[in-house]
Amino acid sequence: MLQSILSNLAIILLLHLVVHRIMNYRKSLRNYYFFLLIVLTFSVAVITMFYLPIEFDGYRVDLRMIPLVFLAYFSNWKLTLPVLVISSIWYSFEGGIGTTPGIIFGMIGPTLLTLAVYKKNKYDSCYFDKILLITICWFISDFPIVFIVPNGLDIFQRIFIWRYAALIGAASVWYALVLFEIKREHLKNQLEFVAWHDSLTKLLNRNKFFEVVEVKREKSDVNHYLAMADLDHFKKLNDTYGHVAGDHILIEISDIFRKYECDLVKVGRYGGEEFIIYQGQPSFEQAVLYLEAIQKEIRTTLFCIDQDIATHVTISIGVAKLENDMSLLEAVKQADRNLYMAKENGRDQIKTSADQIKSTLTTVGGE
CATH class of the missing domain: 3.30.70.270 (Reverse transcriptase/Diguanylate cyclase domain)
Structure with a gap:
């Protein structure tokens, strides 16, 4: 189980590195290519997590909700919905027990909720807001188990601590990396401005x-x-x-x-x-x-x-x-x-x- 959690976390970290690389070339990329790269990268990450399930007493879950929620929170619906559609279609083709509830409650529900509560001050709001958002998304994703799966309440009681801890842990690590990149980019922009502009007039030197x-x-x-x-x-x-x-x-x-x-x-x-x-x-x-x-x-x-x-x-x-x-x-x-x-x-x-x-x-x- 721990190995599976770490595998999902590794996918999230790799996703962060690839997105960071794409953002470094943002100014030189046409909008169409930027859109395509972001959608493709997030879709691959979400789909890959489907093949790295975390097993809790025979019940299989994963952390694919995290990339979808983060994309919805830090981006917009134009980037988020294509990723959601591609991932959902791929997941539906795989079939299996729990496919439809997994798509509805594990992917669509949390993603649309995040888009609905999108804030302009997403970087300034307190850390508690992010914990609350992930908690609500986790509840939307996992609580329907109680009603859908036989012995659902028993399964939910057995897995919810590990499942919730894994989601909060992965989200916290990724959010910390995002904040670090934001602060680094802000510092870089400040240094570039000082180097490129006259100190008195703020015009170009x-x-x-x-x-x-x-x-x-x-x-x-x-x-x-x-x-x-x-x-x-x-x-x-x-x-x-x-x-x-x-x-x-x-x-x-x-x-x-x-x-x-x-x-x-x-x-x-x-x-x-x-x-x-x-x-x-x-x-x-x-x-x-x-x-x-x-x-x-x-x-x-x-x-x-x-x-x-x-x-x-x-x-x-x-x-x-x-x-x-x-x-x-x-x-x-x-x-x-x-x-x-x-x-x-x-x-x-x-x-x-x-x-x-x-x-x-x-x-x-x-x-």
Whole structure:
């Protein structure tokens, strides 16, 4: 009996390792393949447990309920129901005494109950909730023995301690592993965020920004543009109100940039009061119009220094097209030259290369 329990537990642990491996490749997998792999993995695990029964005084049970309940609890019905259907059909083909009750009470009942009590805060709820859920599922699965099987009450009394302990033990081990992976993934994400983002503005740092842009150049079919943006008279602002106020304004401006970010618009902090912007747009004119919208919002925003003092700020922008045969560094240099022209010509405007657009577009406030 103990060997059979350990065999079922080994299947659960192997299932956890395979699922963990699949999740590591989640971002590189298409949704269809991810769905197929999860359904196939859980179905194989549940079906395998059917062939590794645990015998209690001649009565055969297994722990196939645990993968179904965990999948229902941590996932959704789209993944859970296919596994339930595949496992139930396979189990029904095997036939034998107790097949139908085993499917209804040992698989369908606990799984549908778990889907019904699914919580958004499944990771935050207390451990007692998980014990209660497994206990109720165990009761749904095993108590019908009393009415279905001859001498059912006697069998239930003989097996319920071992059966309940096996279910709780397996569920506890697996849940502990799930929590460990969740905490490890959370820590990994935190470390990646710190490594990839500027500590003050929380925008992408320069290195990560360039890495993201290189990926965008390979995957996207649109035209690619880089823009260098610089706050006007930022040194004067720091000298007047202090560096703390300057940092606060940088943070608020970064929040404005972040509002305009999407899959084809990325913003990074280049250094100091300079920002770098990537756009994937159909035309140069549309790229400039997008930048004008950002520039206008910054110009019209009142930045609070303290309770009694507020100020407006403006930015100057230089834009360059990122040609196919051009390196990122070359595009940055070109955008930086255009930024310098915007500064020299009075600030609060957008400058572009003369061979990329016929006329220099200025913001409404600069006209």
